[in-house]
Amino acid sequence: MTDLMTDAQPDPDRHAAFYSGVPAKRALAWIIDTILVTLIVTLVALLTALTALFILPLVWLTVGFLYRWVTISGRSATLGMRLMSIEFLDRYGQRFDAATAFLHTLGYSLSMAFVLPQVISVGLMLVSRRGQGLTDMVLGSVAINSRA
Template identity: 60%
Template sequence: MSYAPTSPGLPDPDLAPGFYSGIASKRLVAWLVDLVIVGGLTALAVLLTAFMGLFFLPLIWLVVDFSYRTVTLANRSATWGHRLMGIEFRDRTGRRFDLGMAGLHTLGYTLSMSFVLPQVVSVVLMLTGARRQSLTDVVLGSAAINRPAEAF
């Protein structure tokens, strides 16, 4: 039996493993898609500033990335990359992210991507944990799941 911290609203990985099947690889592809999107939006911002934005490129990237992730997670609990891969995030009660949770998740992601050790810990957790949670997900009690079919 695998270890899964208690989160009453998230599907149990032992009783409903389909919710977590392939999540780690899907998150990787989604991250790559989001990287391309943020890169394109950042390039557009640089063009719109008549290339003056190149002097502030890291700051522009940070603002665009943080805004993109927060807004998309708040709207449908998934970035465009996650939507493409058929996954979405749920909080510890099983609800989709609201603006506050999206902001906290994005902040945690941004901080963990800023340092090597948290990045490594996140990857190890996603590859070994029953719910395939990143470090930020473990701290917040959230998880990425395969998007359940919507009832008509």
């Protein structure tokens, strides 16, 4: 019995270049994306005459969620991921559509809300064959070095 993921996504043994350095690139992309979200939240706060500061956690969550969902829906990668030349593939080896990007962003947001899932996710990225985090494993997705 063959695993669908093995057939649809690059094999980490035969095509190791797709996965080479991806965990470190994901970490750098996360830092870049966090800075971009912070800048957007700051702009929102300034445009609302600092009123947004009263509901800052909600603004931060909303901006972060929309940023990830919209950017991942567009080209299967956030802006930080694009700068690091990595992208997501779904379980069928295709770039994310809007629904998969939404589910991935939801999983990411939920894991960020709790310490243990986030620690598990980072640990899985470091030790799993395909460098998948917790949300990636649930969805069957992978992050790889961009093909072109």
